[in-house]
Amino acid sequence: MIRNDIRNLAIIAHVDHGKTTLVDQMLKQSGMFRESELKGVCILDSNDLEKERGITILAKNIALKIGDTKINLMDTPGHADFGGEVERVLKMADGVLLLVDSAEGVMPQTRFVLRKAFECGLRPIVVINKIDRPDARIDEVLNGIFDLFVELDADEKALDFMTIYASGREGISTTDMSIPPVDFKPLFAAILKYVPAPDVDMDAPLQMLVVTLDFSEFTGRIAIGKIFAGKIRKGQRIAHLKTDGTKVEDTVTQLFTFDRLGRIEANDCSAGDICALIGLEDVDIGDTIACVTNPVALPIITVDEPTLSMVFRINDSPFVGQEGTYVTSRQLRDRLFKELQSNVALRVVADEIKKDEFHVSGRGLLHLSI
CATH class of the missing domain: 3.40.50.300 (P-loop containing nucleotide triphosphate hydrolases)
Incomplete structure (x- = not known):
């Protein structure tokens, strides 16, 4: 269609x-x-x-x-x-x-x-x-x-x-x-x-690919993606197919479509729509949202690997604590791992010996500086 x-x-x-x-x-x-x-x-x-x-x-x-x-x-x-x-x-x-x-x-x-x-x-x-x-x-x-x-x-x-x-x-x-x-x-x-109009199958089992993540302090992670087949509605039970092969059943508590510069709540969305879902625990980029009775995963998103690595650690110079607000290793760790939730091109590995050091890999100097 x-x-x-x-x-x-x-x-x-x-x-x-x-x-x-x-x-x-x-x-x-x-x-x-x-x-x-x-x-x-x-x-x-x-x-x-x-x-x-x-x-x-x-x-x-x-x-x-x-x-x-x-x-x-x-x-x-x-x-x-x-x-x-x-x-x-x-x-x-x-x-x-x-x-x-x-x-x-x-x-x-x-x-x-x-x-x-x-x-x-x-x-x-x-x-x-x-x-x-x-x-x-x-x-x-x-x-x-x-x-x-x-x-x-x-x-x-x-x-x-x-x-x-x-x-x-x-x-x-x-x-x-x-x-x-x-x-x-x-x-x-x-x-x-x-620009071609989406050629979709409305009657096929649901398939939606999570492409982007947003975050709200009130609702947690918000999964944003495109519906490739079927329909989805607010309150529906869905199969959440993770990239590691595991399957979890969840309920869509809220459903949004994009309107002008923001999002508006919707009761249902169909194949071809780009929408945002709330209610999925531990959702990640590349996951598939599918029909409970016939869950079929979509191809996983692949991005080019990082090309540059840097070590991030807390300031231990004589000027420690004199500038900056978030300067402890815990705050640094929290910020880096929060960025991992939505930045698929980034890699963060904590040093096994020096616990306050983090090896961060990205696509270039600008990527890491941001």
């Missing part, structure tokens, strides 16, 4: 090529928000570190409507150190927008995110962003993108990609540079036409 009422779309790009700014304009031009709700720039960079550094660190899920179609939009980090976030989010997407800066062109992370999209079987819509830059070289960049597609062994359908020329800052887009860009209507039309 084709669900034409929904599109699941991820936005991928090299760092600082304008993903979050483009999403801001999509929100503003969707007509779903009051002006006061969208104050400031980079609305989705809600984390303090994201605002400080001006980059996206955590993948975000939002939803907007274009006509009668709901667009589940996933903003992803652009830096290679946070590639684990990109890999997970692509599991929920049915299509991707590949953003490329009109002046900088194809960059190392462009190659990485595009390769991951192809591995997930996704066909990108190419958006050449920042066309208002005085040093834009649009034709050269477009040729570079085509060459990259060829290098990554894209099939003929993928090579015939749709191209949108846009400026996220100005909120304009066009499919042809000879036509003056006005607004984002050409971009919205391309999304509806070229």
